[in-house]
Amino acid sequence: GESVGLHLPTLSVQEGDNSIINCAYSNSASDYFIWYKQESGKGPQFIIDIRSNMDKRQGQRVTVLLNKTVKHLSLQIAATQPGDSAVYFCAEMDSSYKLIFGSGTRLLVRP
Amino acid sequence: DADVTQTPRNRITKTGKRIMLECSQTKGHDRMYWYRQDPGLGLQLIYYSFDVKDINKGEISDGYSVSRQAQAKFSLSLESAIPNQTALYFCATSDPTSEDYNEQFFGPGTRLTVL
Numbered sequence: 001g002e003s004v005g006l007h008l009p010t011l012s013v014q015e016g017d018n019s020i021i022n023c024a025y026s027n028s029a030s031d032y033f034i035w036y037k038q039e040s041g042k043g044p045q046f047i048i049d050i051r052s053n054m055d056k057r058q059g060q061r062v063t064v065l066l067n068k069t070v071k072h073l074s075l076q077i078a079a080t081q082p083g084d085s086a087v088y089f090c091a092e093m094d095s096s097y098k099l100i101f102g103s104g105t106r107l108l109v110r111p
Numbered sequence: 112d113a114d115v116t117q118t119p120r121n122r123i124t125k126t127g128k129r130i131m132l133e134c135s136q137t138k139g140h141d142r143m144y145w146y147r148q149d150p151g152l153g154l155q156l157i158y159y160s161f162d163v164k165d166i167n168k169g170e171i172s173d174g175y176s177v178s179r180q181a182q183a184k185f186s187l188s189l190e191s192a193i194p195n196q197t198a199l200y201f202c203a204t205s206d207p208t209s210e211d212y213n214e215q216f217f218g219p220g221t222r223l224t225v226l
Contacts, residue, residue, distance in 0.1 A: 009151075032213050043115075043201050043217030044154070089153050093213055098169065101153035 012108040019077040021105045023090035028071060032093040035064060035075045038104070039086045047075070047088075077107075085109045114138070115218035117202050123224045130189040132221050134202030142207060143185040144215065145169075145177060148199040157200075160185055161207070192225040199223075 013019045025033070031052045036044035050057045050064045050073075057064050063076040073090050087106050091099040115136045124130050134143065141162045146154040146169075156169030158177040166177060174196060178186045189196055199222055203215040 034213070041220075043203075043220050045217070046214050049211075049213065091153075097213070098156055098159065099154075099215060101155070103153045104151070 009103075010106045010108065012110060013080050014110050015080060015082060017080055019075075019080045019084070019107055021075045021077075021088050021090075021107065023073040023075075023102055025071050025073060025090070025092050025102075027092060027094065027100075028068070030092045030094065033064070033066060033073050034091045034093070034099070035062075035073075036089045036091060036101075037084075037086045038089065044089060080107075080109050082109050082111065115202060115204055115216055117200075117218040117221050119221060120219065121222045123226065124192055125226050126193055128192050130192050130223065132187045132200055132202075132223070134185045134187070134218060136183050136202075136204045136216075136218075138204055138206065138216060139182070140204035140206040140216070141182065142205040143179065144203040144205075145175075145185065145187045146201045146203065147171060148201060148220075154201060157187065189223075189225075192223075194225045197223060197225045 034049040035047040037047050038044045048059045048062050048064050050066050055066055061078045065074045077084055087104045089101050089104045091101045093099055118133045144159040145157040147157055148154045155171050157171055157175050158169050159167050160179045163179050176188045199220050201220050202218040205215045
């Protein structure tokens with residue numbers, strides 16, 4: 001069946017370093033992928049998205065890379081800040097426009 | 112600001128009770144969703160609605176029902192709550208007519224505990 005998962009449950013990085021959060025997906029027909037950030041006590045917040053016809057998309061301090069050959073998605077955060085500490089989810093959109101979420105990676109930023 | 116609100120934010124109830132969680136939005140979006148989040152896990156889709164007359168089951172609809180009373184309101188009901196329905200519940204909306212038509216906007220969540 002369709003599924004989206006993450007390799008690392010927790011990632012600890014030094015403030016100022018770059019962070020890379022990874023995600024694997026299983027449905028090669030998925031057309032759209034999103035990264036969400038969830039801070040404690042809040043709902044998920046959209047960070048960045050990418051369509052399957054793209055390999056890379058950049059935002060402000062964030063970059064999403066899509067490797068369709070190995071069905072892998074990554075989120076890169078440049079110059080990680082304390083405010084980046086949160087749980088990050090990748091999500092995949094299926095053919096019925098429903099989002100399928102992965103289990104999340106917790107990012108901890110050390111001062 | 113246009114927003115997605117959920118009430119209540121926290122609820123403790125007993126097994127067998129009927130519970131209703133409310134979601135309201137001022138974004139003017141046609142599409143609304145209910146998700147459940149268990150500790151340490153991602154979100155699972157319970158029900159979704161693409162307009163007022165449209166209701167669809169998600170991945171985990173058993174034990175839940177919904178009502179789309181208006182474009183702005185989407186309620187989730189637990190007819191007879193059980194302890195394994197203890198979780199965080201999120202409502203979300205999306206606008207199929209916008210440029211970012213796949214982006215979903217989430218409410219703050221309702222923490223439900225069933226004893």
